[in-house]
Amino acid sequence: xxxxxxDHQAVRPRRADARRNEQALLxxxxxxxxxxxxxxxxxxxxxxxxxxxxxxxxxFPTRADLIVAVYRHQVEILxxxxxxxxxxxxxxxAALRQWIDQFVGFVVTKQGLAxxxxxxxxxxxxxxxxxxxxxxxxxxxxxxxxxxPYELMRAVGSLCAGGGKPRYDARHLVGVLxxxxxxx
Amino acid sequence: xxxxxxDHQAVRPRRADARRNEQALLxxxxxxxxxxxxxxxxxxxxxxxxxxxxxxxxxFPTRADLIVAVYRHQVEILxxxxxxxxxxxxxxxAALRQWIDQFVGFVVTKQGLAxxxxxxxxxxxxxxxxxxxxxxxxxxxxxxxxxxPYELMRAVGSLCAGGGKPRYDARHLVGVLxxxxxxx
Amino acid sequence: xxxxxxDHQAVRPRRADARRNEQALLxxxxxxxxxxxxxxxxxxxxxxxxxxxxxxxxxFPTRADLIVAVYRHQVEILxxxxxxxxxxxxxxxAALRQWIDQFVGFVVTKQGLAxxxxxxxxxxxxxxxxxxxxxxxxxxxxxxxxxxPYELMRAVGSLCAGGGKPRYDARHLVGVLxxxxxxx
Amino acid sequence: xxxxxxDHQAVRPRRADARRNEQALLxxxxxxxxxxxxxxxxxxxxxxxxxxxxxxxxxFPTRADLIVAVYRHQVEILxxxxxxxxxxxxxxxAALRQWIDQFVGFVVTKQGLAxxxxxxxxxxxxxxxxxxxxxxxxxxxxxxxxxxPYELMRAVGSLCAGGGKPRYDARHLVGVLxxxxxxx
DNA sequence: GATGAATGAGCATTCATTCAT
DNA sequence: GATGAATGAATGCTCATTCAT
Numbered sequence: 001x002x003x004x005x006x007d008h009q010a011v012r013p014r015r016a017d018a019r020r021n022e023q024a025l026l027x028x029x030x031x032x033x034x035x036x037x038x039x040x041x042x043x044x045x046x047x048x049x050x051x052x053x054x055x056x057x058x059x060f061p062t063r064a065d066l067i068v069a070v071y072r073h074q075v076e077i078l079x080x081x082x083x084x085x086x087x088x089x090x091x092x093x094a095a096l097r098q099w100i101d102q103f104v105g106f107v108v109t110k111q112g113l114a115x116x117x118x119x120x121x122x123x124x125x126x127x128x129x130x131x132x133x134x135x136x137x138x139x140x141x142x143x144x145x146x147x148x149p150y151e152l153m154r155a156v157g158s159l160c161a162g163g164g165k166p167r168y169d170a171r172h173l174v175g176v177l178x179x180x181x182x183x184x
Numbered sequence: 185x186x187x188x189x190x191d192h193q194a195v196r197p198r199r200a201d202a203r204r205n206e207q208a209l210l211x212x213x214x215x216x217x218x219x220x221x222x223x224x225x226x227x228x229x230x231x232x233x234x235x236x237x238x239x240x241x242x243x244f245p246t247r248a249d250l251i252v253a254v255y256r257h258q259v260e261i262l263x264x265x266x267x268x269x270x271x272x273x274x275x276x277x278a279a280l281r282q283w284i285d286q287f288v289g290f291v292v293t294k295q296g297l298a299x300x301x302x303x304x305x306x307x308x309x310x311x312x313x314x315x316x317x318x319x320x321x322x323x324x325x326x327x328x329x330x331x332x333p334y335e336l337m338r339a340v341g342s343l344c345a346g347g348g349k350p351r352y353d354a355r356h357l358v359g360v361l362x363x364x365x366x367x368x
Numbered sequence: 369x370x371x372x373x374x375d376h377q378a379v380r381p382r383r384a385d386a387r388r389n390e391q392a393l394l395x396x397x398x399x400x401x402x403x404x405x406x407x408x409x410x411x412x413x414x415x416x417x418x419x420x421x422x423x424x425x426x427x428f429p430t431r432a433d434l435i436v437a438v439y440r441h442q443v444e445i446l447x448x449x450x451x452x453x454x455x456x457x458x459x460x461x462a463a464l465r466q467w468i469d470q471f472v473g474f475v476v477t478k479q480g481l482a483x484x485x486x487x488x489x490x491x492x493x494x495x496x497x498x499x500x501x502x503x504x505x506x507x508x509x510x511x512x513x514x515x516x517p518y519e520l521m522r523a524v525g526s527l528c529a530g531g532g533k534p535r536y537d538a539r540h541l542v543g544v545l546x547x548x549x550x551x552x
Numbered sequence: 553x554x555x556x557x558x559d560h561q562a563v564r565p566r567r568a569d570a571r572r573n574e575q576a577l578l579x580x581x582x583x584x585x586x587x588x589x590x591x592x593x594x595x596x597x598x599x600x601x602x603x604x605x606x607x608x609x610x611x612f613p614t615r616a617d618l619i620v621a622v623y624r625h626q627v628e629i630l631x632x633x634x635x636x637x638x639x640x641x642x643x644x645x646a647a648l649r650q651w652i653d654q655f656v657g658f659v660v661t662k663q664g665l666a667x668x669x670x671x672x673x674x675x676x677x678x679x680x681x682x683x684x685x686x687x688x689x690x691x692x693x694x695x696x697x698x699x700x701p702y703e704l705m706r707a708v709g710s711l712c713a714g715g716g717k718p719r720y721d722a723r724h725l726v727g728v729l730x731x732x733x734x735x736x
Numbered sequence: 737g738a739t740g741a742a743t744g745a746g747c748a749t750t751c752a753t754t755c756a757t
Numbered sequence: 758g759a760t761g762a763a764t765g766a767a768t769g770c771t772c773a774t775t776c777a778t
Contacts, residue, residue, distance in 0.1 A: 054765075165338075237773090238776085423741075516719060519725070570759090594752065742776085749768090750767085
């Protein structure tokens with residue numbers, strides 16, 4: 001998968017209808033990704049958004065472009081909670097636990113996002129970089145002596161990717177993983 | 185995924201060539217699953233086995249039937265190492281570490297198996313049950329106070345499913361997870 | 369365009385229905401090529417033949433395979449007339465004129481064939497070679513001192529490709545071309 | 553192909569920017585036709601010209617309109633050389649040879665133009681008429697006793713359309729054709 | 737039982753054309 | 758007039774599954 005231009009939505013001024021469509025597409029894709037995963041047919045996403053298929057290609061030339069855009073948008077929301085927690089919590093470790101709770105709670109409901117975090121496909125590098133930028137301030141203080149944050153992020157993604165099923169509590173497992181790291 | 189009859193291959197007496205074909209199919213599928221994943225085209229597996237596609241359907245009506253059969257077969261091999269380790273190692277924890285090393289080493293080279301372990305699809309229940317039967321004697325002594333072994337198995341599967349990529353050491357991460365459990 | 373296996377129809381023994389389908393495909397393709405050219409949609413050819421689209425891909429993995437097969441078959445018929453003429457005509461030149469008449473008459477009614485003759489795409493090399501093998505005995509005696517037969521064949525293809533239209537007599541023009549060569 | 557109104561660009565007075573755009577379009581189309589042929593995507597031409605796609609439709613309602621306009625424009629340049637040669641060369645035949653050399657050299661570099669010359673589509677009638685008007689004075693003196701000039705022009709187009717490939721020298725073949733005509 | 741031929745639904749992608757801005 | 762966003766039909770190709778031999 002290639003990402004043709006990760007920032008394309010930032011550079012051009014756009015017509016109002018185009019902007020509206022792009023938003024509709026992001027919402028539709030987010031919805032479809034939940035039910036059908038990130039490999040859902042383009043047609044389904046187009047139908048959900050109420051646009052033609054070619055409109056998706058105009059806005060997001062490759063599937064990776066769309067995926068990145070969908071989650072970048074959602075991560076913006078998630079990211080806001082991070083720094084705030086660091087300062088407000090009783091201890092760095094408490095901050096981390098709360099953040100992890102929120103983070104996992106968020107990721108678990110978006111199976112697509114978990115898959116993206118788990119993946120090593122270079123097309124997600126921008127999104128991964130973005131994630132790391134936000135995660136590191138929160139957890140680096142307490143945990144990762146000698147632990148590659150990128151690997152940790154992928155591990156969290158992996159554990160969450162298995163979630164949403166009975167007898168599998170991703171939040172708990174991520175907690176265990178974090179606890180294991182702390183000892184190191 | 186549905187499994188039509190998990191034990192179908194046990195009930196009927198069979199012709200010699202049928203039995204030979206089934207074995208060829210299991211070997212072929214194992215090979216193909218490694219390179220192309222468990223979703224590999226039926227044709228590829230048939231070609232690898234040197235049989236017609238319909239022969240696969242006769243032996244394994246659904247894809248899940250085949251997957252289960254393939255890994256059940258491979259687990260037979262893996263399982264042998266377990267009990268032996270428990271008795272020979274210096275301590276239960278040492279036995280566990282060694283077992284985990286072997287186990288992860290095994291799973292990581294079969295991405296298909298990792299996916300199967302990660303999955304909660306009921307069609308894998310027989311395989312999961314089989315796995316747990318073998319795993320529990322090994323690790324239950326040392327670790328899982330209050331930890332659902334099934335969940336743990338799926339977690340290991342998840343961590344391994346993300347593996348085989350640069351900057352991601354599944355063996356290390358599973359070790360961290362185990363370490364985290366031990367403290368609990 | 370690639371030709372995966374120009375001789376694939378010769379190597380395997382085949383089931384009767386497969387052979388029947390292949391013939392139906394060749395006939396259908398020949399028909400469709402006349403009306404829609406060699407770039408006609410696969411679906412149209414499949415429909416004309418009364419088969420599914422995938423059947424075409426089974427028999428002729430690439431479009432070039434199909435094109436070559438269609439015309440190779442037709443050339444078999446054409447080729448028969450060649451050697452016979454050489455011996456029966458009054459003079460080599462007379463033989464050539466008659467042959468050219470037949471040849472052009474044949475090619476002109478298959479616009480697809482003309483296009484194939486005109487093309488330099490390497491995928492047609494086998495067909496071109498086949499053509500040259502048949503053409504050279506007929507015309508080489510009289511004409512082509514220093515004339516590359518391959519170029520001549522392509523020229524005839526070009527002149528015929530423009531044919532089938534009012535105020536354009538490919539037969540006449542090819543005659544003129546041949547006359548021009550004779551002087552050389 | 554239909555040409556909606558071959559002279560539409562002559563009837564209306566126009567804004568300066570419209571005229572500028574039209575010229576930019578002709579240049580852009582000429583460029584794109586060379587590299588991608590006359591069937592190149594409208595978008596490519598618009599991009600090359602730096603205008604929107606709809607602008608092309610405004611100026612040239614059908615693709616044929618654009619093609620005709622492009623080559624009419626280029627023929628203007630070519631035509632200038634014709635009469636001049638007739639008077640300056642040593643003999644009518646020498647003039648013809650030189651003219652053919654120039655002509656073929658020109659056409660061969662514009663595969664689109666060759667295709668247009670080869671075609672009998674009525675939409676090109678105006679362009680064909682225009683061509684004949686210029687060609688006839690040059691070659692009619694020496695050659696075409698009983699040869700329809702229109703047919704000859706299309707033949708030259710056909711021979712050139714096959715060109716630009718290895719082992720195919722359109723200039724040579726057109727020379728052969730002309731030589732053949734001379735004898736007649 | 738085994739075979740592999742046939743099927744046709746499903747999907748990504750391209751592109752001419754229209755239309756709101 | 759100019760723009761470029763939206764449209765959706767068209768097409769190549771893949772693959773699971775069925776069925777005649």
